[in-house]
Amino acid sequence: MIAVRRARPDDSPGIAAVHVAAWRAAYAGILNEDYLAQLSEVQLGHFYHRAILDRRDGHAVFVATASGADHPLGGGAEAQIVGFASGGRARRHGLGAGEVETLYVLDDFQERGVGRRLMRAMAAHLRAVGCGSAHAWVLAENPARYFYRHIGGRAVMTDSVLVAGRPVRQTAMLWDPIDTLLSATAPAREG
Numbered sequence: 001m002i003a004v005r006r007a008r009p010d011d012s013p014g015i016a017a018v019h020v021a022a023w024r025a026a027y028a029g030i031l032n033e034d035y036l037a038q039l040s041e042v043q044l045g046h047f048y049h050r051a052i053l054d055r056r057d058g059h060a061v062f063v064a065t066a067s068g069a070d071h072p073l074g075g076g077a078e079a080q081i082v083g084f085a086s087g088g089r090a091r092r093h094g095l096g097a098g099e100v101e102t103l104y105v106l107d108d109f110q111e112r113g114v115g116r117r118l119m120r121a122m123a124a125h126l127r128a129v130g131c132g133s134a135h136a137w138v139l140a141e142n143p144a145r146y147f148y149r150h151i152g153g154r155a156v157m158t159d160s161v162l163v164a165g166r167p168v169r170q171t172a173m174l175w176d177p178i179d180t181l182l183s184a185t186a187p188a189r190e191g
């Protein structure tokens with residue numbers, strides 16, 4: 001079974017492990033190889049531990065967990081984190097009122113509706129904290145931009161961000177109003 005829920009502080013090591021695996025898979029050939037190699041689960045674990053506890057600016061972290069027959073090691077094993085998303089009120093004005101800051105799903109669990117469910121959880125949360133619209137930044141070379149487009153996002157801006165000291169192009173995908181994201185990720189479409 002795959003479940004999506006709000007993250008707890010003790011989820012931080014599992015979230016960090018997904019972050020590292022997903023970044024190395026998704027950003028190979030896009031971001032600096034050395035930078036990806038030196039990503040530290042321990043440091044990221046601390047980062048996410050703080051992020052889960054820090055609820056300022058409507059910030060929230062959600063996890064997707066796999067258990068039972070969906071668990072990589074089979075039934076009986078403790079539920080494993082296979083994806084996560086985070087965000088809150090937008091860090092930058094002029095785009096959406098809310099922002100999905102991270103969205104990562106392990107390779108083996110992609111194309112099973114996990115990303116859609118995490119985006120729906122983020123959209124419902126952002127609307128609940130008063131955001132009438134939302135955006136997400138995606139690296140211009142990342143095929144995930146087609147996922148965002150598939151669930152109703154519109155590319156509205158492109159700029160450059162420094163990652164590991166190098167400029168990388170990124171695109172902002174916007175859902176305005178945020179209800180367009182809620183309807184594009186509605187459970188009936190998970191079929």
Ligand SMILES: CC(C)(COP(=O)(O)OP(=O)(O)OC[C@H]1O[C@@H](n2cnc3c(N)ncnc32)[C@H](O)[C@@H]1OP(=O)(O)O)[C@@H](O)C(=O)NCCC(=O)NCCS
Binds near residue numbers: 103111142145146150
């Ligand atoms: C992008 C990502 C989160 C999508 O998650 P996912 O769990 O694979 O997506 P889902 O299974 O929920 O897909 C929902 C729909 O989007 C489609 N889809 C998924 N990835 C897609 C892509 N890259 N391009 C176009 N459509 C895509 C699915 O086919 C599905 O279509 P349907 O409505 O016909 O069923 C996932 O591929 C991922 O983690 N990628 C690597 C990390 C990354 O790039 N994250 C984004 C950082 S900004």
